[in-house]
Amino acid sequence: MQMPFADFILQHEADDPVRLLLSRDKYPDIDIDLAVTTLEVRRKLRTKVPEWYAVPSLVYPFRLSGEQCSSSETARYKAWLASGLRLEGVPPQTVATRPLPSKMGPSLLCGRGWPQVCGGTPSSLNVADLTGGMGVDAWAFAQVSKEVLYNEMQLELVRATELNFRELGVENVRFRNCRVEPGKVKEVLDGFRPDVIFLDPVRRAEDGRKVFLIEECQPDVLGLLPELFEAARYVLLKLSPMADITMACKRLGAHVKEVHVVAAGGECKELLFLLDREWEGAPATFIVEGGAVMEIPGQARNEGEGQARNEGSPLVISTGAKRSGEISLFEPGKALLKAGAFGLPCGRFGLTKLGQHTHLYAGEAVPEELRPFGKVFEIQEVLPLNNRTIKEAGKRWPQAEVTARNVPMTSDLLRKKLGCASGGDIHLFGVRVEAAAEAGNYLIVTKKRYGTD
Numbered sequence: 001m002q003m004p005f006a007d008f009i010l011q012h013e014a015d016d017p018v019r020l021l022l023s024r025d026k027y028p029d030i031d032i033d034l035a036v037t038t039l040e041v042r043r044k045l046r047t048k049v050p051e052w053y054a055v056p057s058l059v060y061p062f063r064l065s066g067e068q069c070s071s072s073e074t075a076r077y078k079a080w081l082a083s084g085l086r087l088e089g090v091p092p093q094t095v096a097t098r099p100l101p102s103k104m105g106p107s108l109l110c111g112r113g114w115p116q117v118c119g120g121t122p123s124s125l126n127v128a129d130l131t132g133g134m135g136v137d138a139w140a141f142a143q144v145s146k147e148v149l150y151n152e153m154q155l156e157l158v159r160a161t162e163l164n165f166r167e168l169g170v171e172n173v174r175f176r177n178c179r180v181e182p183g184k185v186k187e188v189l190d191g192f193r194p195d196v197i198f199l200d201p202v203r204r205a206e207d208g209r210k211v212f213l214i215e216e217c218q219p220d221v222l223g224l225l226p227e228l229f230e231a232a233r234y235v236l237l238k239l240s241p242m243a244d245i246t247m248a249c250k251r252l253g254a255h256v257k258e259v260h261v262v263a264a265g266g267e268c269k270e271l272l273f274l275l276d277r278e279w280e281g282a283p284a285t286f287i288v289e290g291g292a293v294m295e296i297p298g299q300a301r302n303e304g305e306g307q308a309r310n311e312g313s314p315l316v317i318s319t320g321a322k323r324s325g326e327i328s329l330f331e332p333g334k335a336l337l338k339a340g341a342f343g344l345p346c347g348r349f350g351l352t353k354l355g356q357h358t359h360l361y362a363g364e365a366v367p368e369e370l371r372p373f374g375k376v377f378e379i380q381e382v383l384p385l386n387n388r389t390i391k392e393a394g395k396r397w398p399q400a401e402v403t404a405r406n407v408p409m410t411s412d413l414l415r416k417k418l419g420c421a422s423g424g425d426i427h428l429f430g431v432r433v434e435a436a437a438e439a440g441n442y443l444i445v446t447k448k449r450y451g452t453d
Contacts, residue, residue: 079143134157201239257276291372407431425447
């Protein structure tokens with residue numbers, strides 16, 4: 001009797017893939033190559049897309065697709081953006097923090113401040129995902145849309161995704177297997193009328209080389225933009241988290257309305273550019289981290305930059321012991337740093353930057369709205385950074401986390417000099433400080449209170 005594919009996957013989940021490949025003769029009724037690839041991808045999806053991991057009958061023909069696919073969290077964020085465009089007519093706006101959709105339990109987008117598109121509420125949204133890949137983004141779009149068009153150039157991926165969506169109970173998706181290139185957008189859409197077109201261009205050339213310019217990715221979005229705007233008002237573009245935001249906005253033109261810097265798990269995962277054919281002006285930037293979203297209005301990414309550079313900043317720290325909680329230290333998370341909003345903690349939240357090139361901030365308290373976008377520490381002591389204090393600190397705190405910022409040594413070298421092991425509730429910062437009675441290099445002893453991990 002032939003063993004179902006899902007049963008085979010469950011039985012061999014912990015097996016060595018190489019051993020399985022070598023023992024393929026034992027399983028004549030199983031496509032061992034597909035099974036092994038599926039097992040390897042599933043291991044990545046356990047935490048990345050747990051909803052898919054929970055369904056063992058899904059198949060994954062390519063390892064690379066599993067590595068490059070969106071997580072559930074980032075896919076849902078894109079779905080929320082798209083749903084807001086159609087349901088409210090304009091992109092969602094906020095100056096306060098809001099929870100990500102993934103924090104809201106079983107219903108995808110129910111929650112205060114978010115578009116109400118769950119609980120049976122009908123949606124008239126149509127989304128075209130022209131670079132479908134493994135389909136995680138299309139799966140998220142389908143949960144907030146009337147219909148989704150999924151297009152993928154690799155036929156094997158299209159077939160696998162079509163099967164997987166049946167297993168996941170997704171029924172409102174059209175499947176296309178076309179190459180997206182200039183002059184072919186209408187052909188790819190094949191009569192489908194999207195409100196939003198989503199693209200995640202492949203950042204590799206045909207010979208496998210990594211590429212960085214937008215026009216070198218596949219498909220070439222710059223060459224496609226006129227046709228994309230003929231088909232839909234909105235284009236949502238995903239670029240590498242390593243991309244330069246300012247350069248990308250210049251290349252994409254005046255229709256960039258929003259830039260979303262999405263961090264998850266302490267890493268910057270995605271840069272999303274929302275283009276609107278009816279918009280011309282400076283784009284707003286949204287930073288997404290720690291389950292929260294905050295807007296930086298257009299042309300305000302460096303608000304308060306004067307104070308950030310310590311022009312007339314008040315004295316906030318001095319050497320010696322500090323009472324617990326008297327002064328707080330704020331370390332920005334990856335999304336805020338990637339957005340380049342170095343003046344925002346000063347201009348909007350009243351903190352003082354320790355130095356022009358030291359991206360750490362101090363104040364009597366870190367406002368609650370800012371806390372999700374970094375880590376907050378209590379300053380315990382501030383010591384001169386020299387060989388004597390380093391030696392003494394290593395003896396006092398044999399276990400501590402260590403960070404070096406804007407000083408002539410790396411974090412690893414400072415840790416080696418201190419001789420302390422990782423762990424514990426103490427965090428030692430070796431930093432250049434200009435917001436002090438005497439500018440110089442200091443060792444700041446802190447305890448973490450809360451923030452991203």
